[in-house]
Amino acid sequence: MSEPITDARTFIVADDDHGIRLDRWFRRHLPEASFNIVSRWARTGQLRVDGKRVAPGDHIEAGQTIRVPPLEAPAPAAAKARAKPERPPLSAEDEEFVQSLVIHKDRAAIVIDKPPGLATQGGTKTERHLDGLLDGVRFEAEGRPKLVHRLDKDTSGVILLARSSGAAAHFAKAFSSRTARKLYWALVTGVPSIDDGMIELPIAKQPGTGGEKMHVDEKEGSPARTRYRVIERAGNxxxxxxxxxxxxxxxxLRVHMAAIGHPIVGDGKYGGQDAFLTGGISRKLHLHARRLRIDHPDGSKLDVSAEPPRHFVESMAMLGFDRALGDALPFDEPKFSETAEGKRKAVTQAAKARRKERKGERRSRGARD
Structure with a gap:
């Protein structure tokens, strides 16, 4: 029997855990801590995220620090009762369905074109999800592929899967350091006055929504930056x-576009009634992860695009948009200053400059004395 853990531990939230609920993080990484235990820790203030009290249903973000209190060794019977159940085998229909979504496969990666309406991961009242179908895309590998990032349930498009732990670590680092480039297409209501703009508005959980909705919060929000470029207009x-x-x-993306007065079409959650168009335009969310470019473990670039879903294509046709214009804009490489390494170097250089400046001031005072 394992010895009880007597010291509190800290964990850093990985990029592939970004946005999930705290209780789901425990199910993934510390299944020995039951929901009742996690709830008790939260009630008594022992469980902390970035030093703040949290609830099991709160959503966590990549880079946050989770403090986990000591866990007593469970009784053998209780431990057995909490053993992780085996996943039931997929039906032939589910296996065929998930394999039909594959748009790229190599030794390290699989890329899925996720349809709208399919959740990336499970949750309350969500039994069918992409994570539960991944046994169907093992192909010749022994282990099931791992989710590296996620998309909202109603967002379609590119999702990257890693085929090994090493590949997962490599891709997660690329996402967390911001060297990966993600490009989305969206239809929005109205027309932005600036064709090529940068939205820099901090985002936080909206109080009273249980963490299910975000909002712009200038005081408590986390920094958030989105670049947008207008491809084509349908009048005003x-x-x-x-x-x-x-x-x-x-x-x-949804919060930022709504904040500048141009919510994504179909996004009633953030745009209200202003997010819907008349004339037979679908009321589904018109947000599509079109393209992903990321460093591959073999040293090459993985660059994959996914075609938009039917409702998106039909709405484009009804609004008179020219599909050929979609990929005409250049897909910029991230500037070094925007990457995690670049930001760390900038901080280091600034600190060196301040030390040099203070050293010069001391010398000047010495000379005057």
Whole structure:
């Protein structure tokens, strides 16, 4: 029997855990801590995220620090009762379905074109999800592929899967250091007055929503940056835009576009009635992860694109958008100053400059004395 853990531990939230609920993080990484134990820790203030009290249902973000209190060794019977159940085998229909979503496969990676309406991971009242179908895309590998990032349930498009732990660590580092580039297409209501703009508005959980909704919060929010470029206009009614998130906050693109007065078509959660168009335009969310470019473990670039879903294509046709214009804009490489390494170097250089400046001031005072 294992010895009880007597000291508190700290964990850093990985990029592939970004946006999930805290209780789901425990199920993934510390299944020996039951929901009742986690709830008790939360009630008594022993469980902390970035030093703050949290609830099991709160959503966590990449880079946050989770403090986990000591865990007593469970009784053998209780430990056996909490053993992780085996996943039931997939049906032939589910296996065929998930394999039909594959748009790229190599030794390290699989890329899925996720349809709208399919959740990335399970949760309350969500039994069917992509994570539960991954046994169907093992192919010749022994282990099931691992999710590296996620998309909202109603967002379609590119999702990257790693085929080994080493590949997962490599891709997670690329996402967390911001060297990976993600490009989305969206239809928005109205037309932004600036064709190529950067939205820099901090985002936080909206109080009273249980962490299920985000909002712009200038005082308590986490920094968030989104670049948008207008591809084409439909008069003054709507625009087809390209979006590039420079940070990875929950619902970032949806919050940012609604905040500048141009909610994504179909996004009633953040745009209300202003997010819907008349004339037979679908009421589904029009947000599509079009393209992903990321460093591959073999030293090459993995660059994959996914075609938009039917409702998106039909809405484009009804609004008169020219599909050929979609990939005409250049897909910029991230500037070194925008990457984690670049930011660390900038901080180091600034600190050196301040030390040099203070050293010069001391010498000047000595000379005067």
């Amino acid at each position: 009614a709507a625009a087809w835009v390209e979006l590039q998130p420079y940070t990875g906050r929950t619902h970032q």
